[in-house]
Amino acid sequence: MSRRLRVILVALLLVIPVVLGGCWSRREIERLAFVQAVAVDKAVEPNKIQLTVELARPSALAATSQGGGSLERAVWQVSATGYNVFDALRNFASQSSRQLFWAHNRLLVFGEDIAREGVEDVLDAFFRDPEMRGSTKVAVCKGDTGANFLQAEVPLERVPSQGVVGIVLNGVEKLSTVVDVDVALFGRALAAEGLEPIAIRAEIIDLVSEDESRGSLERGTISKAPRITGAAVFRGTKLVGWLNKAETRGFNWIKGNTQSSVIVVEKPNERDKFLSVELVRANSKLRTEVVDGKPRVIIQIEAMGNFADRENIFVNPEGIAPSVLSIERQMATVIKNEVEAVIKRAKEFGSDIFGFGEAFHRFHPKAWKQFKEDWNDKGFQELEVKVEVKTMLRRSGLIEL
């Protein structure tokens, strides 16, 4: 018995320290504030940055889960400034009663001002700190500060950043006119040769909502809501411009990122009448060539769609086969135009967001050494791009074309 006791004691002695090791780094959940989103802006003081975090308020969130429709805001927004991110982060300690916990951060928004000046001083902390996640989305707020963007809410969601991330995912799945960029992808583009980063383009729009007190004479209140369309183009760490919807879809065609989308084309033989095709599948192939020391890119895009809707139901004077052919041709034209538009735009910005340079680096490493130095200003500008589009109309739902 005493021997067994001794064995148990020794075993405990060996096991306990293993668990004790964590005690220095323990964190009680009631001492933590969960960061849902962070905005980075220029501070009023020179050379400083302002960080604004959106913190989840557990009490307010708990109220809804129990069914009681709490009207409290589910998040608390607070700002701190510092010379760099880490400095500012620590300064939150003078305002927040709880430690900031970053592992659930979903969104990083830059204000347009700081993005134009460059975000190189800002990004480091988001890669170095093990608490930060690479899956945090990166956005730039067009024409406003990131802090203001965090104020914009989707009425469907309790937590604003959840609304924004939801819109991004929706946009990617249904429209393909937005880009889905997270910290890991952004950093990868910065580290790579011949590839410039791109970010989500975020905007604040006015939203008229019904007033909450019924019977009141007021018609409604205006609140702010987020909108996600297009993309923000960087060159290095500096924001250089924006892509609109069509250009962003052009970008997604090239990268093979299009999931589903709507392609609106003019009706065969009828002006100003439109029909739409639902994109089902698309993929792209990129081929690089060096001809006489000049870079050339051939992009082959294949898109497959279903006929979605049109005006003049049940009336189709042309017959099926010619209509299909003509619609397919128009689809190809739309895609080609979008692709060419975005390439033209990127050339204007002097930023190879497509990674054509990286492709040359991979497949023509020798030639790349000559282009490398001034790729964005010279090689990319002179780059000849050939776009080949193949389209196919597959189905037409429950009724004929």
Next chain:
Amino acid sequence: MAVLEGGKISGKQFVALTVLTRILAALIEAPTISGTDAGHDVWIAVLISTILVLPWALILVHLAKMFPGKTIIEYSQDILGPWLGRLVGLVLIVYFIQQSAHAARVAADAYVTTIMPETPLIVFIATLTALSANCARCGLEVLARAADIVFPIVIFLLVLILVLPFNIVDFFNLLPIAAYGWGSIVEATFSSFAIFGELLVMTMLFPYLDEKKDTGRLAVTTVLVSGFLFTWLSIMIALVFGPVMESLILPAFSLSRAIELAFVVERVEVIPLVAWTLGAGVKQTVFLWAAMLAIAQLFNLSEMKSLAYPVGALVAAFGVWLFSTVFDALQFFTATEFGPLGILVCYAIPVVLYIGALIRQAVRPSRREEGQM
């Protein structure tokens, strides 16, 4: 002379022990070969060093066959004579203690970097060392059985982090081959080769194998299995991280963090943590045991059990003292730091011993014939 280590291990256990010994490096420093800048070409370096290591492993096997039942500590005295041989033994003891301490230290550093930044390093080192000293005290058989249990778990976890990121791989990340020039690949090969040297511990294990005739096959299996896992890990990290790969300090950990499957399988970074805890435990214990055995053999001690705690204490202290910062740890095996020394100890010593043994063998038989007549 008393039997210092009465244990016997099976071939399977031998492979488990030696591969696990190598896996710690795979999980912590090797896939990017920290300190060199081969970037995504590291896998080439790992592959080349695996092939280069094979003949060396066969030399170790052949030495073991020439001196059956003897460890490198014993036959180095047979080959080089008592004084030079003992010097070699001393060097090896220091190397074994260093490796044991290194295992504890890198694992402890990894905990502090990733999940428990406030915890003092010594807590992890002391805890790990207490466990492995206890295990080493129980002898080789206990250690081998522990390795037997741990091995499938670690391999499973490793394969998990190698397979799960399949949805974010980009095969073109491997192009162009030799993006940073062959010079950097040679440099990385050198470091990888130096890290591979830890398989020198096989020379302490060979005498305790129960099936002596399989020795060569087992050594080759170990080299190939660990080389294969390393290469796979390096390739996978390149496929996922591409140009970012170079700046990662804990590539396997970052790889597991990148895993994100359908919003369900994510935040699985505990996987490499578990794996490197187990790997570190086995590696530290193997080298601690080897150091104990080496000391007992070198100084003709009658038993080695009582060495466990003193040598363990030495290992813990060495572990704390080994590096002052993580940057030292990262560059430990590079050509400008301890890489050359590691190669000298792990490769030059066995090769010199082998040449010596061959010369002796060439001279000896004639003498023996004379004696018989």
